[in-house]
Amino acid sequence: MFEALSEKIQEAFQKLARKGRLSEADVQQALREVRLALLEADVNYRVVKEFTKRVRERAVGEEVLRSLTPTQTVIKIVHEELIQLLGEPAKLDLGGTPPAALMLVGLQGSGKTTMAAKLAVYLRKQGQRPLLVAADTYRPAAVAQLETLGKQINVPVHSEGTKVAPPEICRNALRKARREGFTVLLLDTAGRLQIDEPMMAELEEIRRVINPREVLLVIDAMTGQEAVAVAEEFNRRVALTGLILTKVDGDARGGAALSIRAVTGIPIKFMGVGERPSDLEPFYPDRLASRILGMGDVLTLIERAEEAFSEEQACKMEEKLRTASFTLEDFIEQLRAIRQMGPLEELLGMIPGFQQLTKQLPAEVTERGLVVTEAIINSMTPEERRNPKIINASRKRRIARGSGTTVQQVNQLLRQFNQMQQMMKRMQKGQRGRGMGMMPWLR
Amino acid sequence: MVTRSKNFRSGLAKTRRSFFAKIAGLFRGNQITDETWEELEMLLIQADMGVDTTLELIETMREEVTRRGLKDSAQMESLLKDHLVALLEQVSRPYLPDERMLHVVLVVGVNGSGKTTTIAKLAKFHRDRGEKVLLAAADTFRAAAIDQLKVWGQRVGVDVVAHQPGADPGAVVFDAIRASQSRGIQVLLIDTAGRLHTKHNLMQELRKIKGVAQKQVHQAPHETVLVLDATTGQNALVQARKFSEEVGVTGIVLAKLDSTAKGGMVFAIAQELKLPIFFVTVGEGLDQLVVFDPRAFVEGLFEENSRRLR
Numbered sequence: 001m002f003e004a005l006s007e008k009i010q011e012a013f014q015k016l017a018r019k020g021r022l023s024e025a026d027v028q029q030a031l032r033e034v035r036l037a038l039l040e041a042d043v044n045y046r047v048v049k050e051f052t053k054r055v056r057e058r059a060v061g062e063e064v065l066r067s068l069t070p071t072q073t074v075i076k077i078v079h080e081e082l083i084q085l086l087g088e089p090a091k092l093d094l095g096g097t098p099p100a101a102l103m104l105v106g107l108q109g110s111g112k113t114t115m116a117a118k119l120a121v122y123l124r125k126q127g128q129r130p131l132l133v134a135a136d137t138y139r140p141a142a143v144a145q146l147e148t149l150g151k152q153i154n155v156p157v158h159s160e161g162t163k164v165a166p167p168e169i170c171r172n173a174l175r176k177a178r179r180e181g182f183t184v185l186l187l188d189t190a191g192r193l194q195i196d197e198p199m200m201a202e203l204e205e206i207r208r209v210i211n212p213r214e215v216l217l218v219i220d221a222m223t224g225q226e227a228v229a230v231a232e233e234f235n236r237r238v239a240l241t242g243l244i245l246t247k248v249d250g251d252a253r254g255g256a257a258l259s260i261r262a263v264t265g266i267p268i269k270f271m272g273v274g275e276r277p278s279d280l281e282p283f284y285p286d287r288l289a290s291r292i293l294g295m296g297d298v299l300t301l302i303e304r305a306e307e308a309f310s311e312e313q314a315c316k317m318e319e320k321l322r323t324a325s326f327t328l329e330d331f332i333e334q335l336r337a338i339r340q341m342g343p344l345e346e347l348l349g350m351i352p353g354f355q356q357l358t359k360q361l362p363a364e365v366t367e368r369g370l371v372v373t374e375a376i377i378n379s380m381t382p383e384e385r386r387n388p389k390i391i392n393a394s395r396k397r398r399i400a401r402g403s404g405t406t407v408q409q410v411n412q413l414l415r416q417f418n419q420m421q422q423m424m425k426r427m428q429k430g431q432r433g434r435g436m437g438m439m440p441w442l443r
Numbered sequence: 444m445v446t447r448s449k450n451f452r453s454g455l456a457k458t459r460r461s462f463f464a465k466i467a468g469l470f471r472g473n474q475i476t477d478e479t480w481e482e483l484e485m486l487l488i489q490a491d492m493g494v495d496t497t498l499e500l501i502e503t504m505r506e507e508v509t510r511r512g513l514k515d516s517a518q519m520e521s522l523l524k525d526h527l528v529a530l531l532e533q534v535s536r537p538y539l540p541d542e543r544m545l546h547v548v549l550v551v552g553v554n555g556s557g558k559t560t561t562i563a564k565l566a567k568f569h570r571d572r573g574e575k576v577l578l579a580a581a582d583t584f585r586a587a588a589i590d591q592l593k594v595w596g597q598r599v600g601v602d603v604v605a606h607q608p609g610a611d612p613g614a615v616v617f618d619a620i621r622a623s624q625s626r627g628i629q630v631l632l633i634d635t636a637g638r639l640h641t642k643h644n645l646m647q648e649l650r651k652i653k654g655v656a657q658k659q660v661h662q663a664p665h666e667t668v669l670v671l672d673a674t675t676g677q678n679a680l681v682q683a684r685k686f687s688e689e690v691g692v693t694g695i696v697l698a699k700l701d702s703t704a705k706g707g708m709v710f711a712i713a714q715e716l717k718l719p720i721f722f723v724t725v726g727e728g729l730d731q732l733v734v735f736d737p738r739a740f741v742e743g744l745f746e747e748n749s750r751r752l753r
Binding site for chain 1: 494675
């Protein structure tokens, strides 16, 4: 998400960067481009106006004129104002006597049901015992959808078909949760328009009988200018405590979310970033602001790595790197862990300065490179993986056949692996390697 | 036709009131100043018309205002109306224009745009015209999507061809076409899994589904309809562009126009991609599918205005 916005804003600043000194007109021009970029990203018109006004005031003031690196200072101001716009990081409130009820509300098709399952997985990882509640009795097969998802992720689902009224279902679910010791209740309500009076009254009723800890508005990251009106009305009726952005893995520019936060002050708590139940990320305003400005997001990258590699694994790997006893077996283990962290393109985008580079690599090329590498290594015998030196011409032919590749591709991989080992030996001697270019999976 | 436009207008009532009422206010007999233009720009952008379309439209209008020496902002209303109608009319064409034994309609879109519901409404539309309709449940990915389509099929009274969840969508389409041919079906509607247009693999799967249809039936699919959620912002244009590149979209259904969203992105899509809008859906009822009529769309918007002006 936000790539396009990020690209436009970076373009505007690249023009500035070529100038040593900034005149007021330069800043105005750059801000005009930032303004258009924000509008194109569906940021609410009012919010854009306010935002550019604030940046302009600060940017043409003393702060920039006195600075030795004026462009950097302007970027810093935009960064700070973006963070301001995106708000403070906010956590889920699960306090009070369990079970804590979380209520998911939103328009049709915003992704509530999928999000309920994702939250269940997330909360279970944190040691909670979640219960999913099928309170959408309107959309055909919505109950069946939640039940199927519940089975997939192995989280119990409370459902009473489509004949019982949703507030009643929720009340029964709460009783069940108390009785059976569930700690979190996830209420999947039906999608509804914020102007649909009877449906909104039903939400109020659920809110009243359950008294949930959190009322979360699930909103599609691709929503347009209307997002603010939607959120304001939901907020008026059921007092929202947080926002969850969905479909962030598309190329939506997510301006709607920025706007809702800016206008209503309701914090964004999570983002849905993919189709798998584990594709959920807590929302960090500062990291997102950095991503928008092309400054990378190393913190998220590190966290993803921590999730994919255990500490023990990391120590073992470090030891191997140090003693240069790193084998193809370790290599494939690492590759698998990296693939678990998410699409390669996305990971590269989190490294500062790599966003531009990522665009030049078509997604299927890099991902394919990983698949091919894995296939080749899988076609080797354990002995060959531990000691690649024994791989002779005949073995290469067998490996190529087994992995559906060519002998040239096998050669290439072995050569790269060899170079990597050389690099490690050099690093051991205190010399610096040539960096990323040596990583074979980037070829 | 008359009833159709009327229905169309009542469905759009909310759209009009929220947005074009403001434009009407803008046109209330003031002098044209820079502020009028800026105000107009703001209103068009807030209707999700997009920055490019808005700026272009305003530029064209400014030139014309200068050329014709217009001074009164009330005159701008008809000018704006003409431009908006022209934008949509340029690209409009009928849905499924040719006579055939079997029409194959492929329905695509991102997750949650309203594909399955739209298919139910399309099925009703065709059945009401006395055509024999069959649905193909080629969304084998999303949990319970097949059940959802089956429920709709029952309500409308049309059969659904389905496999198990996780089955190959191409195989579903193959079977559905065979079934259509042997049962003398006239319209086959194919429901596909929602996919974000950025997912390369899923777009390829869609190409494969299309390929299966192409092999079985001459020139199929006869329409490839993209369902867009009216609340979507500028991303709608990106979606339309990407789906067009990958599977050759032939037209749009604008879903959920009963929300307060303005659906302004249809203008940007018409301008850049020249795609016709076939239908809009304006409610949850099965008969809430309305044939899109550019003249009625824009006329309707302004009728409300003039009434408000009086």
